């Protein structure tokens with residue numbers, strides 16, 4: 601159920617009231633906890649406060665460049681307490697979707713547009729793959745030649761995630777797999793249009809799959825937020841009461857829609873993608889969170 605008006609948090613009492621009202625706190629990562637490698641001020645202290653108040657903390661990111669284990673390393677390097685079974689990324693959710701929902705036969709392979717974190721999650725789920733970080737697919741020195749490309753007949757799905765080494769070769773191989781075999785699954789880890797790096801916006805995973813969507817004239821199945829697949833992955837491992845759970849995110853059309861679809865409360869922060877003008881400008885978004893605050897650090901007033 602979408603709201604007509606969001607509550608803009610401001611007084612210490614309002615922050616304290618939210619802390620009392622919700623037992624499980626689901627956090628998006630990019631644009632909420634950090635921008636690239638730069639932590640959002642106060643994020644570490646607020647997470648520590650939530651744990652001291654015995655709240656459940658879960659991290660839910662559409663960023664498919666890292667595996668759960670990679671994210672654990674990032675959290676450790678940034679000095680933020682986190683445990684692997686609290687971390688849910690779209691790379692993990694995509695691997696689980698392929699193995700447990702699609703139930704792709706183990707002798708099938710997937711062709712990957714994506715980075716090592718996605719490969720690691722596929723490997724952990726026992727899924728064979730081609731492409732990804734394979735140097736011959738990441739090179740731009742030798743132009744792609746269809747005559748010298750022999751498609752692997754066991755490829756039954758193409759997965760597309762954020763890939764900072766995207767090449768025409770990868771797009772061409774993915775295109776061939778998806779056109780040669782009409783039954784080949786077209787799957788996107790997520791569709792975020794942009795990525796909030798420490799130094800500004802960059803094209804996101806949605807901008808990586810866009811050339812394929814345009815060339816094929818069809819959209820992929822999207823695993824990441826706002827799809828319920830991510831919440832299903834969390835439910836499979838963590839017990840929580842949706843009525844006492846809040847989703848904290850920076851993007852309206854992924855994080856807030858994800859929370860609303862899951863029956864969770866939603867809190868939008870303005871340290872990532874969403875701009876103030878999208879909420880209170882002349883043409884505000886129809887997606888309205890329950891609560892808004894500038895930054896997750898604002899909760900320190902309730903410490």
Ligand SMILES: O=C(O)[C@H](O)[C@H](O)COP(=O)(O)O
Nearest residue numbers: 629630661662663792804805
């Ligand atoms: O794919 C992308 O564009 C980025 O990974 C995007 O920033 C998603 O990360 P999240 O905000 O869900 O952590």
Ligand SMILES: [Mg+2]
Nearest residue numbers: 628630631850
């Ligand atoms: Mg985000």
